[in-house]
Amino acid sequence: MSHSSLPFPLLRRGLALVVASLFTAASAHGAERPALDVPYIKTPPAVVERMLELGRVGPDDYLIDLGSGDGRIPIAAAVKHGTRGLGVDLDPERTREATALAQEAGVADKLEFRTENLFDTDLSQASVITMYLFPEINLKLRPHLLALKPGTRIVAHAFHMDEWTPDHHEVVEGRDIFMWTIPAQIAGLWRVKAPGHRDFVMRIWQTLNDVRATAITLDEHSIPAMNVNVQGSHFRYTLNTAEGPLNFEGTVQGARMKGTGTAGEWTAERM
Template sequence: MKRSTLILSLVVGATASAQDVTVRQSVQVPEPSAVAIQAPEVPYVPTPEEAVTGMLKLAEVKPGDVVYDLGSGDGRIVISAVREHGASRAVGVDINPERITEANENARRAKVEDQVEFRQGDLFDADISDATVVTLYLLPSVNERLKPKLLSELKPGTRIVSHGFDMGDWKPDKEIQEGGRTLYLWVVPERGGASSAR
């Protein structure tokens, strides 16, 4: 090989290697965001006021109760539980941070912010063990998946009310119509009792 050809080959090879390194260095894998916001499994549909009233009445919410609303949206059930029914405390859980902001603002306007709390997170991960009442407006598939959590974490005697959807083979203790909407009530049984709840 001629000396001029050898030099040209070395120059071309070095240039290609440098370009390859430059390309490799310029390609960066994006960093994952610090907080991943999960998409809600259930679309946000506000509970009509007559259903809110009916749910809390069916659950017989009273002073001393601790009410949890799973999928709490704009906070209307939580706020009504303390303002209209005298619950000592109410907690809303919603995965959407926009709904949490809205709910907190609604609680401030209703002057009940000292009695309510809104937690942003997955309802399947929520600590609900101190609830005496749980309200739901979810979907049948979500209710079914939630059932084992409700039965294992809630104290016997805790009332559960669902707007619109049942829990499959767990037969409700009561079922009523309120403003054309079906509401269901279950009472958490003693451990090892009520085979229909399994």
């Protein structure tokens, strides 16, 4: 499903044929098969391995693979990195296969496979989400992904999410892999206290992971923040003041920020 190697209409026609053949095979055995949003196509092992590296999976992570097929992504994460996880797939045949393969690999105690529509899955426990789905499904998932804990990694095979620029993109064996880190949601007004300075207000605008900000001082000066960056719950910016550049770097936790910078330790509270 690499979008860089196939024109899109051709790709969709090809996949439609795969879906059609799946249904033919199913009806030949007389079994009821669900209407899938995306056909079953496996991610090659080298791509799985790189997806897990980009997701920085470890033993403390909880990985959810949305549309898990034979479970190869959660199983590889559990075997190689000791990661716990969940795979959901609409097709019960895939759930049975993944459960058996997890048992064979000796990681059944770390993993759960469920027959479930991925749009019904509770994602709140995830620290890493993996997916190999269609672009429109990725986009439909996007608001649910953005509501996850800051710092959660999303790793997608084949398709990205439009104007939400990934932190990383690379091609492995001709397959595109994309990685995003869920940013803290920091748009709004914040009152900042920094030593040696009068309190000021930061006004922050945010669209996806694109953040702009302006400092408004009590004497109504406005200073645009430069080099603004949010990565998970980490936030930094620079203010060019009359005394020279002031760097601020810190972390966001709910309605508070704290960190260090040129002026020393600073804190901020949502107004």
